[in-house]
Amino acid sequence: MQLQLISFVLIILHCMDYTGCQQHSSSRHRPNKQISGVSSGCQQGGCLTCSDYNGCLSCKPRFFMHLERIGMKQIGVCMTSCPPGFYDTRSRERNTCTKCRLECDSCFNKNFCTHCRAGFYLHLGKCQENCPEGLVRSDTERECVPRCPAECEVCVNSETCTRCRPGLYQLSGRCHHVCPEDYEPSDILMECTPQVHCEVGEWSEWSPCSRSGKTCGFKRGQETRTRQLIQSPSPFGNPCPGMSETKECLVKRRKCPDLFGFLNSKTAFSAPSKQGIA
Template sequence: MGSGVVQKQSAHRETSDDCRSCLECSRDNGCVRCPERLFLFLQRDGMSHHGTCLHACPAGHYGQRGKDVNRCMKCRSADCEHCFSRDFCTKCKPSFHLYKGKCLSHCPPGTFAHHTDCFDNCLLAPLGEWSDWSTCLREGATCGFRWGKQTRTRGSLTSDRTSEEKPESLCPLHSETQRCRMKKKCPTGFYS
């Protein structure tokens, strides 16, 4: 009879270790109810679920706060490592690019890959200063016409990049073109 008491105590101790962070616990299913700020994370264990109370949900899950219980819910995409909601990913698994909450194997046309994300434009990188305006030209000549065109460009700053990495790999150059006044008469001997 004395040995039966010892077994009950050890069984109770095992259960209490398993239920350390729970408000309510079941021997078979682990945590059933969590303290207010914690999230209930259910893991499939054969045919049943085993609950754990966590401060933050694990990879592939997001925290959904509810009136009675806060739960860890699974991200819909298997390629998503962290998500804000079921369908909005915030970090993709390696070899995938994040674009507008989705994980893609390639960035869509018109976007630029940068680290693990796809960007629509260069707002992510501070732009450098504009270059000087180019020489005023028309059909390759600097004179002989009333109006010509000149351009200037600026690219993203490359201070945090290695010298062999081209800024174009991140963003195209921004350029501006404007009309400019040319010398109508070319100097004597210009065409010789």
């Protein structure tokens, strides 16, 4: 009787051991399930621990845990930075990506938006449908901006204008009927532009004393000096001074060489004689 009981126990233990080995073998050879958008296993990306069904369960240091919704379930993904619409939260336990408020397109934290969704306007880190008194909605920037001054057509704020109303000239964010000193109006740009004054170079040396193009045969003549233009003036800039000067000069009177007699003698010397032509 005892021998039969011992044999029965050994058979049961053998069967349990065999079943366990089969389960271990089947689980070891079972392929991992692939999840769309998540790398399989923990070998890639920033995953520290993971599961086949839920993706990343924890991340490596400096990575942020972000939950992506796929159908009816959420998959954990480890990222180096949070995607738009989320802000990062750091703690000793783990770093996570937290969704911004519904009206925020992007945010710094849950209480400070940096850009608003359509239909909301940013003011002091808050996205709101209506702007406070004294501010107007800007659909391009999705922000509450100050009303422009009366003389301004487009402005950055109540003190900085970028385009003035017709007939006014813009300068340093202000609109002017008359441009300030050292500035002049530009009807093309509708701005006050700096005046440009004429600049000239140094005087040249005086020319030799001459009269009617000759430098001899007179006692009183003239000599001249000039200078070069360096910078032309703008329409309202200081005009250029004279570019040349002439003054009278005296020379010791001397006769010019008798060029006519010299030419006659040269012609007579070079002309062939009539006797040689015969």
